[in-house]
Amino acid sequence: MILSNTSLLLLSFLILVSVMVQNLSHVISCKDCNLSKSVTFNENIVNITDSFTNLFWFLQISDIHISIFHDPGRIQEFQRFCNETVVIIKPSVVIASGDLTDAKDRNELGSQQYEEEWKHYWNALQSTHITNRTIWLDTRGNHDNFNLQSLDSPVNYFRHYSVQGARHPRSYVHHLKLPNGEIAAFVALDACLDPGPRRPFNFIGVLDSPELEHVERIARGNVNATYSVWFGHYPTSTIMTQGSQHVRDIIGQDKKAMVYLCGHLHQLGGAITRMYTRQQNGLLELELADWKLSRMFRLAAYDHGLFSFVDITHGHWPIILVTNPKHAQFLSPKEPVKRFSSSRHLI
Numbered sequence: 001m002i003l004s005n006t007s008l009l010l011l012s013f014l015i016l017v018s019v020m021v022q023n024l025s026h027v028i029s030c031k032d033c034n035l036s037k038s039v040t041f042n043e044n045i046v047n048i049t050d051s052f053t054n055l056f057w058f059l060q061i062s063d064i065h066i067s068i069f070h071d072p073g074r075i076q077e078f079q080r081f082c083n084e085t086v087v088i089i090k091p092s093v094v095i096a097s098g099d100l101t102d103a104k105d106r107n108e109l110g111s112q113q114y115e116e117e118w119k120h121y122w123n124a125l126q127s128t129h130i131t132n133r134t135i136w137l138d139t140r141g142n143h144d145n146f147n148l149q150s151l152d153s154p155v156n157y158f159r160h161y162s163v164q165g166a167r168h169p170r171s172y173v174h175h176l177k178l179p180n181g182e183i184a185a186f187v188a189l190d191a192c193l194d195p196g197p198r199r200p201f202n203f204i205g206v207l208d209s210p211e212l213e214h215v216e217r218i219a220r221g222n223v224n225a226t227y228s229v230w231f232g233h234y235p236t237s238t239i240m241t242q243g244s245q246h247v248r249d250i251i252g253q254d255k256k257a258m259v260y261l262c263g264h265l266h267q268l269g270g271a272i273t274r275m276y277t278r279q280q281n282g283l284l285e286l287e288l289a290d291w292k293l294s295r296m297f298r299l300a301a302y303d304h305g306l307f308s309f310v311d312i313t314h315g316h317w318p319i320i321l322v323t324n325p326k327h328a329q330f331l332s333p334k335e336p337v338k339r340f341s342s343s344r345h346l347i
Contacts, residue, residue: 048304048324048339053180055323057301058093059086060231062263063290065143066117067102075120077295081314082128089299089319092176093186094134097263097288098141098233100162104199111146111199118161125163136163137174139188141233141264142203145196164188170211173218175225184302185225185256187218189232191239191247205234207241212250219253227302228256235262235287236279252281258307258334259284261298266290274311282333305336 066075086094101117104110130136140158148156151169158165164172170190175183191205207215222228230251232239239247251257260283267273267289275287288311289296300309303323307330310321331337 048306054182054304055301056092056178056184057089057299057321058095058229059089059091060095060097060261060288060298060300061291062097062233062288063099063141063266063292064096064121065099065102065290065292066120067104068114068116068120069104069106070102070108071292074292075124077314078121078291079124079128081297082124082130085297085314086128086130086133091134091299092178092184093174094130094136095186095229095231095261096136096138097231097261098139099143099263099290099292100138100141100158101144102292103143103146111143111202113144113147113155113157115155115157115161118157122161131163135174135176137186137188137231138162138164139190139232140165140170140192142192142196142205143199145192146202147198148194148196150195171215171218173222178226182226183224185222185228185254187222187228187230187254187257189215189230189234189247189251189260191232191234203238205232205239207239207247207250209242212241212243212245216250216253219250219257222254222256225256227258227305228254229259229261229300230254230257231261233262233264235264235275236260236285238264248279248281248283251283256334257283258332259286259300261300262287263290266292267294276330278330278332284330284332304339306339307332307335 061081064074064078066078100121103113103117105112125131125136144158159169168188172188174186176186177183191207193202193206194208196202236247241247251260262285265275265287267275277285279285286309288298291297295314296311297314298309298311299319299321300307301321301323306323306326308321308323308326312319
């Protein structure tokens with residue numbers, strides 16, 4: 001029996017709904033919620049001043065969807081982002097959280113990996129000398145994984161046309177030593193299916209047993225980090241794991257993990273413009289709108305241990321991020337919030 005495209009899309013939608021319903025009780029349950037257990041900061045370390053010594057910032061971009069068939073402006077503006085925006089903001093790190101390429105056919109019904117799309121992505125990075133200006137941390141999304149029989153597939157172009165793919169085919173951690181001697185850990189979570197099905201069957205993320213063990217080792221190994229930023233393509237509600245632990249529990253093993261940055265859902269087609277939440281364990285989960293249609297990116301900062309962020313439409317200036325006092329909606333139990341009382345500065 002040959003299924004129509006409508007039937008395939010309906011089936012994919014039902015699978016997605018099933019997974020989200022499966023996770024719903026975990027999302028809304030409060031019986032195990034004790035935010036005070038998550039506090040790990042020493043409140044007596046540093047008082048907030050007007051010094052930049054204990055401040056660093058970084059950017060996130062997601063769902064770029066570079067296409068050889070549609071909207072050449074995505075590529076052109078992405079080059080501007082690399083060549084102008086990054087140069088002006090001077091971030092310590094730029095996170096590219098998946099769906100770097102579109103990998104869809106001209107009619108947007110089928111899928112395959114197009115090497116030319118990957119070359120456009122790679123050339124944009126190389127022509128703007130981005131790796132000489134910042135640390136570029138890219139990871140895969142489901143579109144980057146369409147039609148891949150294995151990680152060793154000759155069409156797994158992430159290995160050849162990305163900054164991190166050659167060294168880190170899946171999840172990895174990058175440790176950044178800050179000028180004040182502190183260490184910031186950036187953990188990339190790759191939950192792409194292996195093998196990677198064609199669309200529309202490649203939407204949900206899965207951490208299989210080997211990858212699960214690898215990620216757990218990363219989480220437990222971040223003991224020397226002052227800050228730990230987790231990022232990936234999939235929201236945690238769309239990631240399944242092999243075993244009893246939810247992916248949020250695994251991230252929670254990293255005692256310094258305060259935030260998980262992701263993309264993937266494209267604001268549910270624009271229906272929900274701010275897909276932010278604080279999970280039971282105090283973890284802030286912040287989905288970023290896509291570059292594909294919205295041309296959005298995120299500026300985030302740690303200021304004396306306090307995390308703040310703002311989402312921006314590319315090309316809109318000036319960019320203002322108030323880090324002190326930070327937005328009360330995004331307070332985390334892992335932050336040294338008592339430092340507010342001794343602060344005399346707006347930053």
